[in-house]
Amino acid sequence: MPEKNTYPVQLLQPDGRRVWDRVHTPLIADVDADRLRAMYSDMVVARRIDTEATALQRQGQLGLWPPLLGQEAAQIGSAHALHADDYVFCSYREAGVAHCRGVPPEDLTRLWRGVAHSCWDADAVKMTNPAIVVGAQGLHATGYAYAAHLEGAEIATIAYFGDGATSQGDIAEALGFAASWSAPVVFFCQNNQWAISAPVRVQSATPIARRALGYGIPGVQVDGNDVLAVLAVTRQALQHARAGAGPSFIEAITYRMGPHTTADDPTRYRTDAELELWRGRDPIDRLRRLLERERLWDSAFEHDVDERAAAVAARLRAATLTMPDPQPTELFDHVYATPHRLIAEESREYAAYLEGAGR
Amino acid sequence: MKTTFAGAINHGLRRALEDDPKVVLMGEDIGRLGGVFRVTDTLQKDFGNHRVIDTPLAESGIVGTAFGMALRGLRPVCEIQFDGFVYPAFDQIVSQVAKIHFRTRGKVIAPITIRIPFGGGIGSVEHHSESPEAYFAHTAGLRVVSPSNPGDAYLMIRQDIALDDPVIFFEPKRRYWDKSEVDFERLDRDGGLALDQARVCASGADATIVAYGGTVATALTAADIAASEGHSLEVIDLRSLSPIDFDTIEASVRKTGRLVIVHEAPVFAGLGAEIAARITERCFYQLESPVLRVGGFDIPYPPAKLERHHLPDPDRILAAVDRTLAA
Numbered sequence: 001m002p003e004k005n006t007y008p009v010q011l012l013q014p015d016g017r018r019v020w021d022r023v024h025t026p027l028i029a030d031v032d033a034d035r036l037r038a039m040y041s042d043m044v045v046a047r048r049i050d051t052e053a054t055a056l057q058r059q060g061q062l063g064l065w066p067p068l069l070g071q072e073a074a075q076i077g078s079a080h081a082l083h084a085d086d087y088v089f090c091s092y093r094e095a096g097v098a099h100c101r102g103v104p105p106e107d108l109t110r111l112w113r114g115v116a117h118s119c120w121d122a123d124a125v126k127m128t129n130p131a132i133v134v135g136a137q138g139l140h141a142t143g144y145a146y147a148a149h150l151e152g153a154e155i156a157t158i159a160y161f162g163d164g165a166t167s168q169g170d171i172a173e174a175l176g177f178a179a180s181w182s183a184p185v186v187f188f189c190q191n192n193q194w195a196i197s198a199p200v201r202v203q204s205a206t207p208i209a210r211r212a213l214g215y216g217i218p219g220v221q222v223d224g225n226d227v228l229a230v231l232a233v234t235r236q237a238l239q240h241a242r243a244g245a246g247p248s249f250i251e252a253i254t255y256r257m258g259p260h261t262t263a264d265d266p267t268r269y270r271t272d273a274e275l276e277l278w279r280g281r282d283p284i285d286r287l288r289r290l291l292e293r294e295r296l297w298d299s300a301f302e303h304d305v306d307e308r309a310a311a312v313a314a315r316l317r318a319a320t321l322t323m324p325d326p327q328p329t330e331l332f333d334h335v336y337a338t339p340h341r342l343i344a345e346e347s348r349e350y351a352a353y354l355e356g357a358g359r
Numbered sequence: 360m361k362t363t364f365a366g367a368i369n370h371g372l373r374r375a376l377e378d379d380p381k382v383v384l385m386g387e388d389i390g391r392l393g394g395v396f397r398v399t400d401t402l403q404k405d406f407g408n409h410r411v412i413d414t415p416l417a418e419s420g421i422v423g424t425a426f427g428m429a430l431r432g433l434r435p436v437c438e439i440q441f442d443g444f445v446y447p448a449f450d451q452i453v454s455q456v457a458k459i460h461f462r463t464r465g466k467v468i469a470p471i472t473i474r475i476p477f478g479g480g481i482g483s484v485e486h487h488s489e490s491p492e493a494y495f496a497h498t499a500g501l502r503v504v505s506p507s508n509p510g511d512a513y514l515m516i517r518q519d520i521a522l523d524d525p526v527i528f529f530e531p532k533r534r535y536w537d538k539s540e541v542d543f544e545r546l547d548r549d550g551g552l553a554l555d556q557a558r559v560c561a562s563g564a565d566a567t568i569v570a571y572g573g574t575v576a577t578a579l580t581a582a583d584i585a586a587s588e589g590h591s592l593e594v595i596d597l598r599s600l601s602p603i604d605f606d607t608i609e610a611s612v613r614k615t616g617r618l619v620i621v622h623e624a625p626v627f628a629g630l631g632a633e634i635a636a637r638i639t640e641r642c643f644y645q646l647e648s649p650v651l652r653v654g655g656f657d658i659p660y661p662p663a664k665l666e667r668h669h670l671p672d673p674d675r676i677l678a679a680v681d682r683t684l685a686a
Contacts, residue, residue, distance in 0.1 A: 141427060
C-alpha cells in the first residue's frame with residue numbers, strides 16, 4: 001500500500017471511459033467481461049433490494065431501513081475483492097455487501113421488521129450482523145484479525161463504517177490496536193458526505209484517509225462511485241493484510257443519495273443542486289456506460305439483470321410479509337449460554353401468567 | 360499451601376493458560392510488569408507475549424478487540440487496571456459482549472472474562488476505589504462475581520474462564536494480600552461451589568448478614584464481636600452478584616427472621632436494594648423487622664483520609680444489627 005495515494009484513485013470516468021493507472025490498473029487485469037457483468041448485476045440487485053426495503057418501510061412492514069442508494073460501487077467493488085474466508089464486520093448500511101456474501105434476500109429484513117436482533121447466520125457467510133452502535137465493529141474486526149494472525153491463518157478482515165464513525169473513539173482505538181499488533185484488517189470508510197445531518201467537515205478537518213497515516217497505517221482515497229477503482233484498492237489492501245504486512249485504510253468517496261434512514265428528512269439539510277451533482281456520478285450508470293463502450297451490453301443481458309433483481313425483490317417482499325412474530329417464551333431464550341437462576345425464574349413465572357390469563 | 364489472594368488468582372490464570380490454548384490474557388501492563396497488582400506476575404515470561412498480551416492504553420479497545428478474538432474462538436481474559444477506568448469500555452461490555460448471544464439467538468458465544476480490581480480501603484486517589492458492580496449486574500447477558508478469599512478466587516476464576524458466558528470478575532483489591540491455606544488439588548478434584556452459589560460462612564440464629572467481596576471479612580469480624588456480646592449472626596458470602604443466589608439467603612432469613620445487607624457501593628439503587636426487595640417478597644411473614652442496608656454513602660468515593668468513614672466497618676454493621684434486633 002503506497003502511503004502517498006491520498007488522491008482519489010479512479011479507473012473509470014463518469015462517462016464510462018477507463019483511466020490507466022500504473023499502480024492500480026494491473027490489480028484488475030483479470031477482470032473480464034463476466035466479472036464486469038457480475039458486478040453490474042450485483043449493483044443493480046443491491047439497488048433493487050434497497051428500493052424494495054424502503055418501500056416496505058413506507059408501507060409499514062419494516063420499522064426502519066437504512067438506505068444504501070448511491071453507495072453500490074463502494075459496496076459491490078469492495079465485496080468482490082474479498083475471499084470466501086475473509087471476515088466482514090459491517091455497520092447497518094451494508095445490504096449490498098451482504099448480498100455479495102451470499103446472504104439470501106429472506107434474511108435481510110428480520111432485524112428491521114422487529115422479529116429479531118439479527119438478520120443472517122454470521123459464520124455461514126463470514127459477515128457479522130449490523131452493528132448499530134456506530135464504530136464498535138472496528139475493534140471487533142481488529143481483534144478477529146489479530147486472533148486469526150496468531151493462528152497463522154492467511155485471512156483478512158474488513159471493517160465497514162461511515163465518515164461519522166471516524167469521530168468515534170472505537171475507530172481511533174481500533175486504528176491504534178491494529179497498528180500496534182500489525183493486524184490483518186482493512187478499514188473501509190464509506191465517506192458518504194453526511195452523518196445524518198452533519199456534513200463530513202463537522203467530523204474531520206483533514207481528509208479522512210490522512211488520519212490513518214498518523215497511526216502508521218497506509219491510507220488511500222478512492223472514487224467510491226467507481227467500482228473498478230474500489231475493487232483495485234480493496235484487493236491491494238487485502239493482499240497487504242493477508243501477506244502479514246498489517247492494516248490499511250480506504251476512504252471511498254461516495255454519496256448517500258437517500259436519507260440516513262427512513263426516519264430522516266434530508267431536505268432539511270442539503271440542497272437539490274448537491275443531489276443533482278451526485279446523480280451525474282451515479283455508480284450504476286457509470287459501469288453501464290463502460291459495458292456499452294466495450295460492447296458488453298445487449299438487451300438480453302439487460303433483461304437478465306432485471307429479472308434477477310425482480311426475483312430478489314419478490315423473495316425479499318414475500319419473506320418479509322410472512323415472517324412469523326416470535327413467541328413470547330422466546331423472550332428468555334439465549335440471554336445466557338448457560339442456565340441462569342433469574343432468567344429461569346422469570347421465564348417460569350411469565351409462562352404461568354400467560355397460561356393463567358388464557359393467552 | 361499458604362497463598363495470597365493475588366497469588367491464588369495468578370495460579371488460577373496459570374492453570375487456565377496451561378489447560379486451554381484458546382485462553383489469552385490481555386490488558387495494560389500485564390506482561391513484564393505483571394499488572395499493577397502483580398496478579399499476572401511471570402505469566403508472560405512463561406507463556407509468551409501472544410498469550411499474555413500487553414495492549415495499548417485503551418479500555419474500549421481491550422474489550423472490543425477481545426470480543427473480536429472471541430468471535431474467532433479464543434477465550435480472552437481482560438484486565439481493567441482499576442474500577443474507575445472501566446467506563447470507557449462500557450459500550451463494548453454492555454452493548455456488544457453482553458448481548459451477542461441473545462442477538463444471534465444462541466449462535467455466537469462471548470466467553471470473555473473481564474477482571475476488575477474493585478473497591479477501596481487501600482488509601483488510593485480518586486477513580487481507584489469504586490464499586491461499579493450495580494451497573495453491570497443491571498445488564499442482561501453478563502454474569503458478575505466477586506470472590507472474598509484466596510480459595511474462592513482460584514476456584515471462581517477457573518470456573519469463570521471455562522464458562523461460555525461473559526463474566527465481570529471483581530477482585531476486592533484490599534484483600535489482594537490476605538493469605539490463607541488453599542488446597543488447589545482438592546479444589547481441582549472436587550470442583551467446590553458452583554459459580555452462582557452463595558456460601559454460609561458463619562452460622563448463627565439471631566440475624567443474617569449478607570456481604571460480598573471486600574466486606575465479607577468485615578462482616579465476619581462484626582459477627583465475632585456480636586458473639587462476644589451474646590448475639591449469634593449468620594454471615595453469607597454472596598460470591599455471585601448476578602445472578603444472586605436468593606435461595607441461600609431465603610433459607611437463612613427463614614431461620615433468623617432478620618437481614619442486614621452490607622456493601623461498599625453507594626446504597627441508593629445498589630445490590631442491597633435488590634436483595635431487600637426480593638427477600639421481602641419471599642419472606643414477608645418470616646421477617647421480624649425491616650431489611651436494613653449498610654453501605655457507602657451516596658457520594659463520589661471520598662479522598663483517602665475520609666474513606667474509613669465511607670466504608671462499612673464492624674461498628675456500623677453492629678449498629679444496624681442492634682436496630683434490627685431491637686425491632
